[in-house]
Amino acid sequence: MAENPVLVLENIQHAYHRTLAVQGVSLSVRPGEVLAVTGPSGCGKSTLLHVAAGLIRPQSGTAYLFGQSLAATSDDDRARLRRSRLSLVLQFGQLVPELNGLDNVALPLLLEGHDPKEARKLASGWLERCGATELAEAEPAEMSGGQAQRVAVARALITGPQLILADEPTGSLDSSGGRQLLDLMLTEAHKAGAALVVVTHDNTVAARADREIHLLDGVIVSEAVLA
Numbered sequence: 001m002a003e004n005p006v007l008v009l010e011n012i013q014h015a016y017h018r019t020l021a022v023q024g025v026s027l028s029v030r031p032g033e034v035l036a037v038t039g040p041s042g043c044g045k046s047t048l049l050h051v052a053a054g055l056i057r058p059q060s061g062t063a064y065l066f067g068q069s070l071a072a073t074s075d076d077d078r079a080r081l082r083r084s085r086l087s088l089v090l091q092f093g094q095l096v097p098e099l100n101g102l103d104n105v106a107l108p109l110l111l112e113g114h115d116p117k118e119a120r121k122l123a124s125g126w127l128e129r130c131g132a133t134e135l136a137e138a139e140p141a142e143m144s145g146g147q148a149q150r151v152a153v154a155r156a157l158i159t160g161p162q163l164i165l166a167d168e169p170t171g172s173l174d175s176s177g178g179r180q181l182l183d184l185m186l187t188e189a190h191k192a193g194a195a196l197v198v199v200t201h202d203n204t205v206a207a208r209a210d211r212e213i214h215l216l217d218g219v220i221v222s223e224a225v226l227a
């Protein structure tokens with residue numbers, strides 16, 4: 001029997017004032033699947049990812065994470081779900097400005113009550129794997145966009161999530177740095193059996209996915225199975 005999807009979006013529609021950003025999008029993501037969401041700037045990719053993460057409540061349609069309707073969960077439950085089974089890599093890293101690189105990576109474990117020494121040891125290992133050892137003591141304000149993305153990816157991987165939602169996770173890195181970080185995300189997702197949904201402008205990133213959906217003006221206009 002096929003495994004249950006980790007993410008289902010049913011007929012999602014969302015507008016900001018008069019701008020219709022997403023118009024009736026439905027999709028489903030299987031465990032372990034890598035899905036690329038592509039399309040030109042402003043076509044609704046980030047909005048869709050934020051809906052999937054429960055950060056935006058869509059005006060209509062339903063999002064299900066791990067079989068649970070996000071509309072039916074409380075803010076606390078959504079936050080808990082995000083911490084335990086889902087990781088986000090948002091555009092520009094979105095690190096906690098008051099914490100250094102090491103504590104930003106350790107934070108999801110600290111919030112779950114892990115031993116701080118152990119959490120920081122694990123965080124240090126993830127920073128190293130993400131090529132960001134030298135950022136352990138740095139504050140986010142001192143980091144370049146690409147450095148913040150490395151730290152954000154380390155923070156996303158430390159919990160061993162079942163689903164990673166990533167918005168242009170390598171967009172601020174040069175092509176070789178971006179490729180390395182993407183390789184790491186794909187390898188770790190594969191090892192853990194995690195699904196990865198990656199929003200990208202970059203065709204070389206999309207080419208690494210199992211499936212690609214292409215959005216135009218908030219609508220899925222094409223879908224391709226790549227692997």
Ligand SMILES: Nc1ncnc2c1ncn2[C@@H]1O[C@H](COP(=O)(O)OP(=O)(O)OP(=O)(O)O)[C@@H](O)[C@H]1O
Pocket residue numbers: 016017019020021039040041042043044045046047048
């Ligand atoms: N907070 C907001 N307030 C008003 N309009 C918004 C807001 N966020 C997005 N939009 C608009 O909604 C549409 C979709 O935006 P969205 O950021 O989802 O697209 P995108 O494909 O991710 O773009 P990009 O690739 O440039 O990040 C755009 O027309 C954008 O201007």
